[in-house]
Amino acid sequence: MRREGGFSTVLLGGVLLALLVGTIVVVLALSGHIQIEGLAPRKVAGKLEEVGRFNAGAIVVTNVVGDVRLVESNVSGVVVRSNIPLNASYRDGLLTVYCPDKKTFLGRHNVCSDYRNGTVVIEVGSTLADVWFRGLVGNVEVDVDATRIIVEDMVGDLVSTPAAEYRLEDVVGDVSIVAGNDVTIKDVVGDVAISVPVNLSVQLNAEDIVGDVRNSHSGEGMPILITVSDVVGDVEVGNDF
Numbered sequence: 001m002r003r004e005g006g007f008s009t010v011l012l013g014g015v016l017l018a019l020l021v022g023t024i025v026v027v028l029a030l031s032g033h034i035q036i037e038g039l040a041p042r043k044v045a046g047k048l049e050e051v052g053r054f055n056a057g058a059i060v061v062t063n064v065v066g067d068v069r070l071v072e073s074n075v076s077g078v079v080v081r082s083n084i085p086l087n088a089s090y091r092d093g094l095l096t097v098y099c100p101d102k103k104t105f106l107g108r109h110n111v112c113s114d115y116r117n118g119t120v121v122i123e124v125g126s127t128l129a130d131v132w133f134r135g136l137v138g139n140v141e142v143d144v145d146a147t148r149i150i151v152e153d154m155v156g157d158l159v160s161t162p163a164a165e166y167r168l169e170d171v172v173g174d175v176s177i178v179a180g181n182d183v184t185i186k187d188v189v190g191d192v193a194i195s196v197p198v199n200l201s202v203q204l205n206a207e208d209i210v211g212d213v214r215n216s217h218s219g220e221g222m223p224i225l226i227t228v229s230d231v232v233g234d235v236e237v238g239n240d241f
Contacts, residue, residue, distance in 0.1 A: 059130075179195070183227065192228060198239055203226065
């Protein structure tokens with residue numbers, strides 16, 4: 001394990017935070033997570049409605065402004081519910097869930113950003129192969145069995161309980177996951193907590209971390225590689241949190 005520190009790293013972290021804070025505040029205001037006069041969404045999302053039922057083995061959630069929860073349920077396949085105008089497409093076992101864009105005089109506009117308190121609930125009845133989250137503004141909770149979870153370009157907190165393989169990149173928010181296989185995390189502004197079962201052993205490689213790095217995991221068994229880099233926040237690896 002190697003941890004980079006020193007003045008240059010701290011300065012880099014400070015500059016990164018300064019550049020990001022304005023954009024983050026505006027994005028969160030547009031999503032309804034915070035309110036700024038003139039920027040808050042005009043509509044309040046209503047009750048959850050069913051979007052569709054699918055026999056999916058993998059899921060992509062992309063371009064969504066709102067909180068997303070994947071939950072275990074006694075259903076056949078996958079059931080998607082939402083209180084924002086969500087679209088879903090299905091092909092060859094892959095379900096893609098997304099908010100559509102509309103054209104405006106300024107370019108393209110995500111229709112879900114017109115709503116505050118947007119929520120997407122995906123009920124899952126069996127193990128998923130892969131789950132992808134891309135271009136999200138909102139918190140994400142994953143409480144279903146999955147083999148691999150990928151997160152890219154997200155503003156919000158991630159809490160994921162399946163012991164899976166993880167690849168996370170470009171996240172602004174706290175991260176809490178359970179690792180069952182290799183983990184790669186890079187470019188995160190927020191604290192990172194990784195829980196690893198005792199029947200696994202850990203090889204941790206942490207580089208360019210502006211914060212504390214702690215590895216309290218104790219266990220024996222199949223080794224997994226955890227690589228964490230370019231994080232502004234604390235990084236902790238342990239048996240349970």
